[in-house]
Structure formats: structure tokens, C-alpha cells
Amino acid sequence: MTSTDVLVDGYDRIREAVHDATRKLSDDQLAFRVDAQANSIAWLVWHLTRVQDDHLAGAAGSEQVWFTEGWRDRFELPFDDLDIGYGHSSDQVAQVRADAELLLGYHDSVHEQTVSYLGGLTDADLDEVIDADWTPPVTRGVRLVSVLADGLQHAGQASFVRGVVERG
Numbered sequence: 001m002t003s004t005d006v007l008v009d010g011y012d013r014i015r016e017a018v019h020d021a022t023r024k025l026s027d028d029q030l031a032f033r034v035d036a037q038a039n040s041i042a043w044l045v046w047h048l049t050r051v052q053d054d055h056l057a058g059a060a061g062s063e064q065v066w067f068t069e070g071w072r073d074r075f076e077l078p079f080d081d082l083d084i085g086y087g088h089s090s091d092q093v094a095q096v097r098a099d100a101e102l103l104l105g106y107h108d109s110v111h112e113q114t115v116s117y118l119g120g121l122t123d124a125d126l127d128e129v130i131d132a133d134w135t136p137p138v139t140r141g142v143r144l145v146s147v148l149a150d151g152l153q154h155a156g157q158a159s160f161v162r163g164v165v166e167r168g
Contacts, residue, residue: 003126003141004118010148011118014052015111017155018045021162022100029165031097036090041158041165043096045103046075047085048154053110054084055147059130059140060117071106118144 021041022030030042039047050066057064066072072081078095085096126141138146 003123004121007144007148008115008118010152011052011111011114014048014148014151014155015107017152017159018048018107019104021045021155021158022103025100025162025165027097027099029162030100030103031094032161032165032168033093034161034164039093039157039161040096041161042098042103043085043088043093044154044158044161045107046096046098047088048151048158049103049107049110050084051086052114052147052151054082055143056110056114056117059143062113062117065106065109065113069109071109074102075106 022045025041027042031040033040053064053066067081075098077083079092085092121140126139126144128140129137130140130143131138
């Protein structure tokens, strides 16, 4: 197994968790929040997918599928074009309403681009510094693992909220 095989496996796990947390839920269930300050499943899935799309496109030097495949227009959100959800207020979280088909369609498109990108990387590519603004500078490998860890955490949070919805 190569380093990129390990990364692909990790991103596949995000996709699986996103599908498990989202499938067969109504729009209202996807928008449910445990309390007024909590994140909904819809927001969590949208956010983790936006982060993956943004950060991996940056690492690859490519365009985000948010723009190239028209997802920005399909979601019809009142945010800046480049908004990925970081630092959103409670009111902004509440504005992310989407059905499972839209959320999963966007996530699957980003996942497909991610896997395609990862498949072309070598171990040497993972050592390349892609962001020197941090101490220590961030390598491509560190960025990919950071996005992977963030995605798994948010997918787990979405799964938790789904459990609350199903028991509620």
C-alpha cells in the first residue's frame, strides 16, 4: 500500500460517513440543530465538503468544483463565493438548508476530484511545501491529512446529530 492509497482510504471513509449521516433524511431533519448554537447535518456536510474542495484545489493548483460544476448556483446560499463556513454565526449556520441529493451530489463530485488528484501524487509530492506562511511551513502531505482529520470529525458530528434526530 502506498502513501496515497492510505489517503484515498481515509477520504473514502469521509464519503461513507457523509452518506450514512445524510441518506433518507428530510430537509427538516437535515436542518435540525440540537440547540440554537449547534450545527445541523446540512451545515456540517456542506462545510466539510467546502473545506475539502477549497483546500485540495489549492494544493492541486486547480479550480474548485463549487464553481466549475455549478454547485455554487445550485445551493443558492447568501454567502461570499469563497465562503467555506469557517467562523459562521448561528444565523449563518441556519441559512444552510439543502436536501440530501444536493449535499451528496456536491460531496461526491468533490470526492471524485480528490481521489483523482491523490492518484497522481508521489511520496516526494507529499513533502513539497505548499504554504510557507505557517511555522513550520505546511507540506502537501500535512495539508491533506489536516483536511482528512477535519472531514472525519465533522462527519462524526453529523452522525451524532442524525442519532439525535432518529431518537427524537
